[in-house]
Amino acid sequence: MPGTKQAASTKLTQEEISLYADMFAALGSEPRLRIMRILLSAHPDGMVVGDVAAELDVTASTLSHHLDKLKSEQLVHVQREGTFLRYSANTVALERLLGFLYAECCTRNKAVEPKKVVCCK
Amino acid sequence: MPGTKQAASTKLTQEEISLYADMFAALGSEPRLRIMRILLSAHPDGMVVGDVAAELDVTASTLSHHLDKLKSEQLVHVQREGTFLRYSANTVALERLLGFLYAECCTRNKAVEPKKVVCCK
């Protein structure tokens, strides 16, 4: 059965590259990377903002800005639950990002051996 | 034989997280992501700065700053060759970064299916 994803031979447009760069940038700050890890460990349920805040030592407004950034790069989803907002990791976006990095390193060029990434006890 | 890499159960220290965040940040700008792609496609030989510049439409000094950033996050190596400087992708660092992201998404939490990243025509 054929894969549903981008073929390895597909050329990336400039906009796509720019999009991936923005996603990397979103992950490229310690608080935000931490937020993503927190949300991932709560996956697929996600967490409400207050509970994320409890693990992070930032003010509510700062956290909100970070969540907003992650949201605008599509790395997270939001969903209202009464007065709460529940954020969760967007696995589709993460899959794409991971697939991109994997392709760059392992497929398009054989720079990194797949084994070293995937396997290992 | 035991793997040489971090076991899946290893807990990441705060400094490690911060380190990965910095690496993501280094990839999180369009010119730099493009530079990495260029260097990867020239892997393992790498390229001298002038040849990188030829594909990028940025001034020499801007390029130099970007390369410096990539270098300080260990994503590239430099090596002098006469008057030229040859930059190349640091596969060890990329492997670690890719391994981290893979672990976060696929191993530590089963958020993303390995198949979707690795395989696929």
Next chain:
DNA sequence: ACCGTAATTCGACAATCATCAAAATAGTTC
């Protein structure tokens, strides 16, 4: 020692980012 080429470093500037406190919005409950 001098010249030419490669690349970096310096100095400057605008733009973006991270953060906070305070005000505003959204929703629930009474």
Next chain:
DNA sequence: GAACTATTTTGATGATTGTCGAATTACGGT
């Protein structure tokens, strides 16, 4: 609809980033 809680938005500020041109360093050849 008033009070309460959860969260965002606004406004402000200092810090970092991206970029450029000019000056500088590094190296090789003559």
